[in-house]
Each structure stands twice: as C-alpha cells, then as structure tokens.
Amino acid sequence: MSQQVCENRLDVELISMTPEPERVIEQAGRTCYLSFDRMEADSHEGFIRRLIKMGHESPLEHAYATFRIRNCSRAMTHQLVRHRLMSVSQQSQRYVAEDGFAYVVPESVPAEWVDDFHADMRGIQQMYRKWRDRGLRKEDARFVLPNACTSEIVVSANFREWRHIFKLRTSTKAQWEIRQVCRTMLAMLTEKAPVCFDDLVEPVS
Numbered sequence: 368m369s370q371q372v373c374e375n376r377l378d379v380e381l382i383s384m385t386p387e388p389e390r391v392i393e394q395a396g397r398t399c400y401l402s403f404d405r406m407e408a409d410s411h412e413g414f415i416r417r418l419i420k421m422g423h424e425s426p427l428e429h430a431y432a433t434f435r436i437r438n439c440s441r442a443m444t445h446q447l448v449r450h451r452l453m454s455v456s457q458q459s460q461r462y463v464a465e466d467g468f469a470y471v472v473p474e475s476v477p478a479e480w481v482d483d484f485h486a487d488m489r490g491i492q493q494m495y496r497k498w499r500d501r502g503l504r505k506e507d508a509r510f511v512l513p514n515a516c517t518s519e520i521v522v523s524a525n526f527r528e529w530r531h532i533f534k535l536r537t538s539t540k541a542q543w544e545i546r547q548v549c550r551t552m553l554a555m556l557t558e559k560a561p562v563c564f565d566d567l568v569e570p571v572s
C-alpha cells in the first residue's frame with residue numbers, strides 16, 4: 368500500500384539573481400542617452416523610476432531572477448507556465464513515480480470535510496497504484512492524478528517579465544495559490560531590488 372503524504376507547506380526560494388541588478392539596468396538604460404557621466408552611487412533610483420513611469424521598460428530585461436517553488440499544486444504550476452517569456456524546468460510525471468503523492472488541500476475546504484478530501488486523495492493514490500501494478504507506464508498511469516498533486520518547478524525570467532507576471536498574478540482577480548506564490552516572489556525581489564518592484568507592492572492597510 369502506498370503511503371499517503373499531505374504537505375501544505377509552500378516553499379519559495381530565490382536561487383539566483385543578476386548581481387547588482389539595479390546597477391546593470393542603469394548602465395543599460397543610460398546607453399540610450401549616453402548619460403554615463405550622471406551615474407553616481409544612488410543615481411539608479413531616480414533613473415529606473417523614470418524609466419518605469421514612462422513605460423521604457425526594456426532596460427529591465429537585462430536583470431534576471433530564478434526561483435525554485437516546492438509543495439505547490441499542479442493547478443498552480445499549470446497557470447504559471449502560461450507565461451511564455453519565463454523559462455521553466457518542472458518535475459516530470461513521466462519520470463518521477465507518484466506513488467503516495469503529496470497534495471495541496473485548498474483552504475476553502477470546510478474543516479468538517481477535510482477528512483473526506485484526504486480520503487478522496489487516498490482513493491486516487493490507490494487508483495494510480497492499481498494501474499502501475501497492471502503494467503501501465505508512469506506516463507499513462509498519471510492520467511488518473513489530480514490537479515491537487517504537488518510539484519516542484521524552477522522558473523527564470525527577466526525583471527520586465529517578472530513585473531508583468533506580478534501585475535497579473537498578485538491581483539485579487541488571480542487564483543489564490545498563484546497569488547500567494549507571486550506575492551512571495553514579489554516580496555523577495557522587492558527586498559533585493561526595491562526600485563524595480565516596490566511600486567507593485569500593495570500598501571499594508
């Protein structure tokens with residue numbers, strides 16, 4: 368019997384970022400005006416804010432960030448990978464067995480029905496095992512798996528694309544899990560490169 372594992376512990380890690388991203392963006396942007404003589408220790412702030420304000424955002428494409436996201440659902444990753452300017456490497460259900468898969472329980476499941484949700488997941492784990500035992504390859508046995516299944520994914524994008532993703536996905540119109548992931552990534556990048564991202568952070572009321 369496969370062991371049931373349930374983890375609702377979203378884990379977002381910033382694994383890599385362009386060193387001194389704001390400096391790189393300023394250097395790239397100032398190439399447009401050949402205004403390198405105006406570069407000072409703190410000149411990037413006003414310069415980058417002006418670029419963003421006027422919509423001249425291509426210099427932000429020179430800085431990159433890469434995140435590893437664990438314990439999120441495939442429902443979330445399916446939405447995230449729609450962003451075509453983002454590079455993606457994701458845990459494969461063709462090569463990694465999903466016996467005893469972990470899964471995300473939406474917070475909207477009422478407390479009195481959580482046990483029922485777990486029971487459904489155990490049922491699907493048994494279904495998956497049954498088809499594996501009958502000889503189906505992982506790539507076909509996975510057809511019975513749910514969107515709740517957790518996944519691991521590494522995503523990279525430039526700062527302009529991250530700004531685009533955050534605008535769409537931190538909105539209250541976005542689905543709760545991708546909103547949670549994107550708000551976490553936005554907070555991490557705002558800490559590292561505030562001038563590039565702090566205008567997207569909602570003020571705490």
Ligand SMILES: Cc1cc2nc3c(=O)[nH]c(=O)nc-3n(C[C@H](O)[C@H](O)[C@H](O)COP(=O)(O)OP(=O)(O)OC[C@H]3O[C@@H](n4cnc5c(N)ncnc54)[C@H](O)[C@@H]3O)c2cc1C
Pocket residue numbers: 449450451452453528531535536540541542
């Ligand atoms: C609230 C919400 C609900 C959604 N609901 C659905 C849904 O029901 N069904 C569904 O299928 N999707 C849905 N989506 C996904 C949405 O349609 C986009 O696929 C997703 O948000 C990726 O955004 P994007 O295309 O702007 O960005 P990216 O793919 O990240 O591209 C960035 C930008 O590059 C430009 N670009 C990229 N590729 C092209 C291209 N081929 N041609 C022209 N310009 C391009 C565009 O300006 C684009 O905004 C939803 C998204 C949100 C935020």
